[in-house]
Amino acid sequence: MSRRKTERLLNLVICLLATRRPLSAEQIRQAVPGYDRDGDEAFQRMFERDKNELREIGIPIDVVRDPWEDEPGYRIERQSYELPEITLEADEAAVLGLAAQVWQRASLAEAASGALLKLRAGGIETHQDVGALELRVDTRDPAFPSLWEAVRDRRVVRFDYRSAGSENVRTRTVEPWGVVSRRGRWYLAGFDRDRQAPRAFRVSRITGEVATLGRPGLVEVPAGVDLRGMTAFPDEPMEERAATIRVRQGTCEGLRQLARSVTQGQDGWDEAELVFSDPERLAGWMASLGADVQVVSPPDAREAVIRRLKGALT
Template sequence: MAIAKAERLMNLALCLLGTRRPLTKRELRASIEAYVEAFGTGDGGTGSDDSFNRMFERDKDDLRELGLVIETVEGLDGETGYLARRDSNRLPPITLDAAEAAALGLAAKIWQQARLAGAASGALQKLRAAGMPFEDDGSFEAQQPHSALEPRIPAHEAAFEPLMLACRDRRPVVFDYRKSNAARPEQRQVEPWILECWRGHWYLAGWDRGRQAERVFRLSRITGKVRSRQGKFTAEVPDHVTVRETVESWAGETATGTARIRLRADHGYPLRARALSIRELGGGWDELEIPYGHGLDAWLVEFGPDVVVLEPAELRADVVDRLRAVAKG
């Protein structure tokens, strides 16, 4: 649902829930800013009135589909009135067991962005008001072991929030993207499907319109702003998107052999974590044996001068080619 429409529906729902008497369409049109901006207060002519009536009827139907009980009252000086009584729209009692409440408390701590953190905090405040036994720090008081956990999912890239909203609203986007072996970024037109975090980095999966194929993008390689585009998706969104499997193949996770590399001492900890063996060479270098699979060259390039490939020869050649491509830029 687009943000503008969601805000309009929320304002309409608040008006209907907050009134003590039925409100006519004319009163609602003059009270809700989105209606005023689009159609004026009622003196815009027949065309404007017809457009407002169609939008209002759609909005009213959408709220009813979302579960809001809206009553219609006839005979208000010849007009029809609308209201949503609070007693007809109360939520049933919320009951969570200890594990569910603990999971919510932990989830509220995950996001570091202020926008998301505020929403999570507000949700917990509402649950506390409803009687859920959360502690002040957001944990469930019966689950003391969880109080020591401080989970974090970092999302420092500027592209994260606009892409998150685009995935939610099913809106195509355009952004400049620099591949690991490219000297300059290229513009990509993408229908975004899903965001996933893997080993501290965020990735976007979606349909690349220019290449007419599914692609996965690392957010840290997006340069400039993410711009939204009008229109619907042209490709069907799959039921299951294999973001992690794709990224693992890039990083050599689906290994078919082994490789030997020299790694500068006290550097490349992700490589050390996957190493099959590590041998000190002296002079500030170590020798590592690591799993070798498709895409390992792209991962090794990211470590720059801290890594030297010893074997196999084809991996060394691929890494050198990638570094030369970047150096040419």
């Protein structure tokens, strides 16, 4: 969000909180900096977007219709806006701080840090310092954000899926029940409409974009469903192998630290040997490093990276 927009939304909230009587749209336009420079149509569109955004984050804007006035008025009731006093026990605050650390590198990092910031602003200490314990949730899989949103909104999804041990890709239509992490991998659990049965799908095997079907709220999660039980697959045997990776000089210090060996090159690239077991997990990491790495071998790891990059472009 731009600084100008942030200031405009903040000014709008202050204006609607401070007024003793409902303000018309024109009065708001004159009182709130950021609206006065736009034409009538531009102002109306911007004002509608701003009202929707504030409501989406939980700020209640009341619309008051006066029979003696042609236009409705707007205000924010202070008692509806203000939260009751929040108190947390020490163990509850510690859990919140730890949860925010878990999501630090994930797609929910911004929401997690924003929640902690709001709690601190209200005088609640969240105890993020948990000593040597450091947890992370890895959600580099491109499909994860769309799946998480679909689970949240209870919307049907459709995606292309590559089965284990096969290069065959088939389209699946799924009613998502939840996204579960198990042994370092993410799974989507839900009802597979194609097979007419509950199924779980490894998120890293989803290729391309995830499409949503129908309106929100269509998916009903069965009572008592065991999502973790649905992802309790037998362990897939994966032997450790070595990948040869070209690394641009002066970059990717973390990869260099984990590599078994790094050979300095003469063309601006070094060659690293990295031990791995799951080509999909390796591909997710390498794809996140962008143009600073090139996977040379083995072929399945290289092809997994190519699939990730093509999926990000589609």
